[in-house]
Every structure is written in C-alpha cells, then in structure tokens.
Amino acid sequence: MTEIPQLIRIPRQVGAVAAALVLGAGLTTVAAGPAGAAAPVGYVRLAHLSPDTPAVDVYLGAESESAEPQVFKAVGYGVLSPYLPLPVGPYAVAMRRAGAPASDPPVLTESVSVTAGRAYTVAGVGRYAELGLKVLEDDLSAPADGRAKVRVVQASVRAPVIDVSVADGPRIADAVQFATTTPYQQVEPGRATLRLAGTGAEPTTTAVSLRDGTVYSLLVLDAKRGGLTTELRVDARGGVVVPAGGVDTGAGGTAGAGGSYPTGSALVAFGVFLLAATGRYALRRRTRSS
Amino acid sequence: MTVGSGIHRPASAPGGDRRRSGAVRRPDVGGLLLCLALGAGLAVTLAGDGGPVPAPAAPPTRLAACPPACAPAACGPACETGAATETRAAAAAGDTAARPAEPAPSGPPTRVRIPRIRVDSTLAGLRLDRTGRLTPPAAFTEAGWYADGVVPGDVGPAVLAGHVDSKTGPAVFHRLADLEPGDLVEVRRGHRWLRFRVTGSSRHAKAEFPTTVVYGPTPGPELRLITCTGRFDRPTGHYRDNLVVYAVAELPVVLTDSAAG
Numbered sequence A: 001m002t003e004i005p006q007l008i009r010i011p012r013q014v015g016a017v018a019a020a021l022v023l024g025a026g027l028t029t030v031a032a033g034p035a036g037a038a039a040p041v042g043y044v045r046l047a048h049l050s051p052d053t054p055a056v057d058v059y060l061g062a063e064s065e066s067a068e069p070q071v072f073k074a075v076g077y078g079v080l081s082p083y084l085p086l087p088v089g090p091y092a093v094a095m096r097r098a099g100a101p102a103s104d105p106p107v108l109t110e111s112v113s114v115t116a117g118r119a120y121t122v123a124g125v126g127r128y129a130e131l132g133l134k135v136l137e138d139d140l141s142a143p144a145d146g147r148a149k150v151r152v153v154q155a156s157v158r159a160p161v162i163d164v165s166v167a168d169g170p171r172i173a174d175a176v177q178f179a180t181t182t183p184y185q186q187v188e189p190g191r192a193t194l195r196l197a198g199t200g201a202e203p204t205t206t207a208v209s210l211r212d213g214t215v216y217s218l219l220v221l222d223a224k225r226g227g228l229t230t231e232l233r234v235d236a237r238g239g240v241v242v243p244a245g246g247v248d249t250g251a252g253g254t255a256g257a258g259g260s261y262p263t264g265s266a267l268v269a270f271g272v273f274l275l276a277a278t279g280r281y282a283l284r285r286r287t288r289s290s
Numbered sequence B: 001m002t003v004g005s006g007i008h009r010p011a012s013a014p015g016g017d018r019r020r021s022g023a024v025r026r027p028d029v030g031g032l033l034l035c036l037a038l039g040a041g042l043a044v045t046l047a048g049d050g051g052p053v054p055a056p057a058a059p060p061t062r063l064a065a066c067p068p069a070c071a072p073a074a075c076g077p078a079c080e081t082g083a084a085t086e087t088r089a090a091a092a093a094g095d096t097a098a099r100p101a102e103p104a105p106s107g108p109p110t111r112v113r114i115p116r117i118r119v120d121s122t123l124a125g126l127r128l129d130r131t132g133r134l135t136p137p138a139a140f141t142e143a144g145w146y147a148d149g150v151v152p153g154d155v156g157p158a159v160l161a162g163h164v165d166s167k168t169g170p171a172v173f174h175r176l177a178d179l180e181p182g183d184l185v186e187v188r189r190g191h192r193w194l195r196f197r198v199t200g201s202s203r204h205a206k207a208e209f210p211t212t213v214v215y216g217p218t219p220g221p222e223l224r225l226i227t228c229t230g231r232f233d234r235p236t237g238h239y240r241d242n243l244v245v246y247a248v249a250e251l252p253v254v255l256t257d258s259a260a261g
Helices: A003-009 A012-031 A263-289 B005-023 B028-047 B061-065 B093-097 B211-215
Strands: A042-048 A054-063 A071-074 A083-085 A090-099 A109-112 A119-124 A132-138 A149-153 A163-166 A171-178 A185-187 A190-198 A199-208 A214-222 A226-236 B086-088 B109-114 B119-126 B143-146 B156-161 B183-190 B193-206 B221-233 B239-250
Touching: A012 A199, A042 A054, A042 A071, A042 A090, A042 A109, A054 A083, A071 A083, A109 A119, A109 A132, A119 A149, A149 A163, A149 A171, A171 A185, A190 A226, A199 A214, A199 A226, B109 B143, B156 B211, B183 B221, B193 B221, B211 B221
Parallel strands: A042 A119, A071 B086, A149 A214, B119 B143, B156 B221
Antiparallel strands: A042 A083, A054 A071, A054 A090, A090 A109, A119 A132, A149 A185, A163 A171, A163 A190, A190 A199, A214 A226, B109 B119, B109 B183, B143 B156, B183 B193, B193 B239, B221 B239
C-alpha cells in the first residue's frame, strides 16, 4: 500500500485515528450483511396431499436448535400452508397422528435445507399405505414479461393421471401422475378456464384469473363429494413494471470534505471527529491549567 | 449522536494513545482530513470497492434466538417466552370466527415508521423517469414508495426509497445501515399499521443493482428499503452504491381448510 509512508509522516495521534478508521471500516463491512445472497431467509410451506391419510400434526423446527419446533395441529388433506420465511439452515419436518403427544415417535420425518431466497414445499404425498414426505423445490422466479406461471400439483387418487390445459388453449401439463408435481408453465394472464381431464373422473373445468408477474400452483384434489376439485394458489408475485437499476438517494452532504468514502465510514469519521474535538478540548484545558 | 456498534472498539484505542503521547500540540486538522481520506481509501479497498460484500455465514442471531420456525411470519408473543408456537388449522369457520380476519388492506400507503432508527415519515408516491429508473423522493426528509409496483402489504416486494443525505446533512434514511435482522418496520395503509421485520441487507454498485432479487416475486408481502451508500461521486452528484434492506411481513400463519377431503 502506497499510503503507508504518508501515514508515518503525519502525527502519531492522527495515525492512530486512521487506524481506528480502517478498523471501523472493517467492522462496518462485516456488519453490512450479505450482498449477492440478499435476504438471508428461505421459505418453507407445508402440505397434506394424501387423500386417504387422516389429519396430522406437523412439526417444523431447526435441526441445530434445541428450541421447541413450531406445531401445526390437525392438518387435513388438501391443506397447503402459506410460506414461512425462515432463517437459512437445516430444518426437520415431522408428522404425527393428529392429537398424538409430541413425545411419540413421529410417523414420518424429513429434513429440508433452507437456502437464502429459495422456496420449498414439504408435502405428505402418496396413499396412506405408502405415505412419504417429499421436499419440492419451488421456482419462484419471475415469469417472462407480461406472463404468468402455473404448475400442477397432482394430489388426486380418484384421477391418478390427468391432463391440464387452458380451455381452447395451450396445454399446461400432460399425463400428470398422482403424487407428482409438474414444472412451471408460462401462460397468458387474464381470465381463463382450465380444463382437467383424466382417467377415473369426469372432465372438470375451473375458472381462474391469472395476473401477470405471478407464480401459481394449481392443486388437483379429490373432492369431498366425488370427482375432482382444484385450488389455485399464489406461490409468489413480483412487480410488473420493474425499474431499471438503482435509485439516486443522496446528495453527499454527509460524504465529508474528502468526498468519496462509504457512509459507514462517514459515520466512523464523524465519531472520530467528535473524539478529536473532545481530545482537543481536553488538551486545551490541560494546557490552560498547567 | 449514536454511531454504529463497530465504532466503540476502535475508538478506545486512540484514546489510550492520546493519553500516553501527552502531546500538547493540537491535532492538525488538515492532517486529520488527509487521514480521513486515506482511511476512506483503505476502507474502500477492504470493502471490495463498494461492490458486493461477502455474506456472513451465520443466520441472523435475532431470528435464530426465536423458536426455530418462529421467523417473522410466525412470530407471536410466544416468541418472547420461547414457548412452542402453535398454529391451528382453521377448522371450518371455527377459528376464523374466533380471530376475526382483518380485511385486506386497501389504498396507498401513507406513512413509514422504523423505531430503531427513529424514522417516522409520510410516503410520497414515486414513479419511473423517462429512462425507466426510479425517481427518488423530491424531499430529503420524506421517504417514498414505488407507486407503480407492489403496494406494501400486498404479496410481493414493495419498494420504499429515501435519501441518505441532502447537500447539507443527514436525510430520512441516513441510518438505514444500522438496521438489523428482527428490527420492526411499520407501514400505514388505510387505518392500519402493517408490521414487517428486517431479515437482512445488502450493498451493490448501482451499475450492478440486483433487480431480480429486489423486484422479483416473493411468496408473501415484503419490503425493500433502499438508500444510497458507498463513494460519493462529486462530478455526477450521486453515490455509487445502493443499500437495500429486506423485510418480511409479520403475519399470523393461518391454515385454511381445503375444499377437498
């Protein structure tokens, strides 16, 4: 570093101040938080997608923590929770029969590693006999400009294989098997009628209203009174008209006389100025008294 | 004047040094300025020239201290006691009746409050300029919200922006960098205050602004608070970097019964 010789020439006191500045800046940097990773939370939601499995209590807790897990009581077939924003790290999901004490061994457990900015659906899937917990990684990325994104979560045993399409329009997914999930498909936003056809059930239609910039999951479920039913869930939504680049939110009034250094160190610098001023005051007093 | 926590430790060092040196001569202000500039130069080197800063590996302590799943959305009073939070699936209308569902917020946001950094400001509506960039608030003392984007409280990333400083001193978002995970941000919409919790922050050169992360879809209502940071470029009159603080809505988790079964 070329600056060092200069540092030596300036008074010792000021040199120490500079050291403090550098240190301070270092600390500020550490405190600044992640950059690329953005929000250090990921998202987890829970789903019960097994038609013949009775309601369950679902436990969700960080694997590394001894703290009590969060408990969702009596979650029945077809329930899909909202996403829970969680600090990143490994989590354990456990299912117990509804009402079973927490001390009972769980019927099923699964772990999910939550990464910043990613979203997961932990779902009880399959028939009761072969029930499993599955971690689905959800793709919440924005659909292409002016479009919406839909995927199918197939949880109907009554119609174990289905086709989903926009009525008189493009197909969304073909031959979707029970207990599977399709990739997201881009569709035109607006009002539409979705048509579901499959083995074992009468074709069903459902009217939906799709907004651009939005990511949806279409849950296909066995209806209470026979046939199929669907639920359209918003997985995520973003802005539609997105600004270009950053924002110019500063006029430099606290950037200091030197001009250009990070605001974090501007604060440090201000503190140092205060310190220097206090020091000067103290020195003056001492000079006067001697 | 409150300064960042990073300041306390280094501040004690020069204090000790001063006493030992016992110099009667007054600190040379010119030298001090030079030194500040130097310090800044070094600081910038450390910070990777204002570019993205490496992410700390540890999850935010505030959140981790809560019961594990007790991140903002699920955080209730039970958090404080460390008791397990229990969320009941709304059995038919039973539970929803017990806790009357508040109507969805409507209308534009009118105020933002951030207790930790003593922000309490009305919100100006912000639009895009002809080049498609977000226009900052006209007043240095007032924060703004991007009025052609997501409305705070609706699903998606709502964007609030405020100046870090004016030409003469601190502005409304001057202390945004002091926010830590878990800090409360409130936005007034209609007759309600909507509550959000800070989850983290990031810094970026404006030229490498993370548009996808800031404006991309989110599963719930979220906030992005934006101000300036980094080097101030005198010729252009703008800071080179943006600071983005991320927050998620603090909502009770309500499981709605399915039509299936």
